Structures are given as structure tokens and as C-alpha cells.
Amino acid sequence: MKDDAFGVWEGEVTVALPDRFDAQLYFIGKVRTPWTRREQCPKNARESDAVCTLEVDPRYAQALTTIETCSHLVVLYWMDRSPRDLVLQNPRHYGELRGTFSLRSPARPNPIAMSVVRLLKVDGATLSVVGLDCLDGTPLLDIKPYFASTDSVPDAMVGWHRARQGAQEDVQETAPKKR
Amino acid sequence: MKDDAFGVWEGEVTVALPDRFDAQLYFIGKVRTPWTRREQCPKNARESDAVCTLEVDPRYAQALTTIETCSHLVVLYWMDRSPRDLVLQNPRHYGELRGTFSLRSPARPNPIAMSVVRLLKVDGATLSVVGLDCLDGTPLLDIKPYFASTDSVPDAMVGWHRARQGAQEDVQETAPKKR
Secondary structure: OOOOOOOOOOOOEEOOOOOOOOEEEOOOEEEEOOOOOHHHOOOOHHHOOOEEEEEEOHHHHHHHOOHHHEOEEEEEEEOOOOOOOEEEEOHHHOOOOEEHHHOOOOOOOOOEEEEEEEEEEEEOOEEEEEOOOOOOOEEEEEEEEOOHHHHOOOOOOEHHHHHHHHHOOOOOOOOOOOO | OOOOOOOOOOOOEEOOOOOOOOEEEOOOEEEEOOOOOHHHOOOOHHHOOOEEEEEEOHHHHHHHOOHHHEOEEEEEEEOOOOOOOEEEEOHHHOOOOEEHHHOOOOOOOOOEEEEEEEEEEEEOOEEEEEOOOOOOOEEEEEEEEOOHHHHOOOOOOEHHHHHHHHHOOOOOOOOOOOO
């Protein structure tokens, strides 16, 4: 293990990342939440009714026009405190290795988190939403309207998770205690 | 209008983007689809049963471990042919301006597209999926398991879209004919 916060656990596998990046991002604002330490974050966004806010940079205020007609939004944000080179992970040190792309862990080549949130209120360039579980101050990347017709799949299944539900494993491991 | 492909239409508003980027991305592979020109792309991913493939860079092959247990995936990809400075847009030139963050248009500060796909098959580092509508060769950014518990909201509404459904407007404007 390298260190307490971002160590590599037994059996986990890292790869050498490319020498160069391929594209670049702007932070368009900040996510404000009640949680300032990782251990405070809800294990799963659906466990919390906490109202969080999306503070959009005034530069992009006009881009929020007509967003108040949306009941739900897709929010993309940047989990920049995680290692990007892990391909096999040991979520919460349970002893079962899984591939990064079959997990919602923040440790991934491009640490872009995706959450579906309910929109409560629009006040200038600030949106009040329910459904986030990230740290206060997390950089915001994008906001999109959520279309049930293309985005909602009520009967979707994640086999590895269903098999472990008895173990009360979290769905969204955006706030793992051990990494 | 600047040019046929990426012009700014009447009433549309652009902003000055920041001088510097804030974060960087790796392309982790490519999306292979049957569509090589924008006008060929389905207007809406749900209109097409075309099988597309996600070709993941062999570097990340192990990150696909246990993904075959997922029925559906969230796919993030990079729409790099679009302007990033538009905040008010005139989708398909219909005469109604909408904010970029209330649209799924590829023209946005960070042109990250999100699609929910059905996973058909995993063959090495290649995934066969249904539900994409982008151009062949589109750079891939991330693959995540789709959890119905947090990602599915069957009754979500987009008010501006519902009001216009009589006009047969597209939901996903990832392949607009006029930009």
C-alpha cells in the first residue's frame, strides 16, 4: 500500500498510462455539498435527501436557460483525488477483484463521475438538487437534461452486484473509505 | 454564420472561454458505428437497433473484468467536432433559443456525450452494444455499469421537449443536420 488515502490493495493491478493526454476540460463551476471529508459522504446517493447546489460559473449563466423545465438532470463532475492507473480494483477490500469499467469507483483513467439528480430550484446560476454524494467543492464538468426515453432502464441489472447484495455493498463507490 | 458545419445561427450566443484548461483526458479507445457522415446518424439512439462496438485500448483490457455481468452500461465519449463556446442555441433552427445545459447538443463547454447502451457481447477488449448514434471513430472516454437503483427515473420530464413533441423534435441532438 502506498499511503492511507490512495493506496493499492492486494491483488490490485495498475497500468502505465499514456505519455500524453488527448483532450482538455474546463471546470464550469463547483458542486456544493454538506460533506467535507470522505467518511462523511453518503455511501449511496439514494441514501441521502440532502439538498446540494451546483454553482455554475457566471460565464455560463445563459446556458441554464430553459433548464427549469427539467425534472431531473445528468450531472458530470471531476473526481480528481483518485489514481487513474488502476485497472483491477478490490472495492472496500472485500477480496473480489473487479475491472474498473464494471465499477463506479472514482479511480479510473478519466475520473468523470455521473449522477442523476432531481432539480428543485434554479436561482440565477445556482441549481438546488437532490441525489449527489460527493465532497464539497468538487469541480463541475457538465449538466444535461435527463430524458426518460433514452436514459431510464428500470430493469437493468449488474450481475456482480446482485450476487453480493447480501453483503450490503454500496452501489456508488464515490466515497470509498479505504481509497 | 461561420460555415456550413459549425456555424452560429441567428440569436445564438457565444461566450469567451477561459484562457486555460483545468484538467486533461485520455482517450481509452474508439466507438465503431455504421455511420461515417453526420447525416447518416440516427436522429435518436432509440430509433436504431444497430449493433455498435466499443474498442477499448488493449492497455485497459483488464479493466473490463466482470463487465459481462452488466445488462446495460453508461458510455461517455468525446464529441470533438463541435464548438465549445455556445451558451444559447437554436436547435435545428426552430426559432426557439435554449440554454446549452438544457440540451443534449454536442456543442457545450466540455463536449462529453453520455449514452445508456445495452451490452450484447464481450469479446476480449471489444464490447458489442446497442443504443449509440454517434459517428464511427468517436473517441471513447469511459464505461460504467448502469444501476437502475440510482440511474433510472422512468417518470422524469423535460418540459420544453414535451411541449414540442408535436413538432417531432429529436431528443438527442448528437447529430444535428444544421451544425
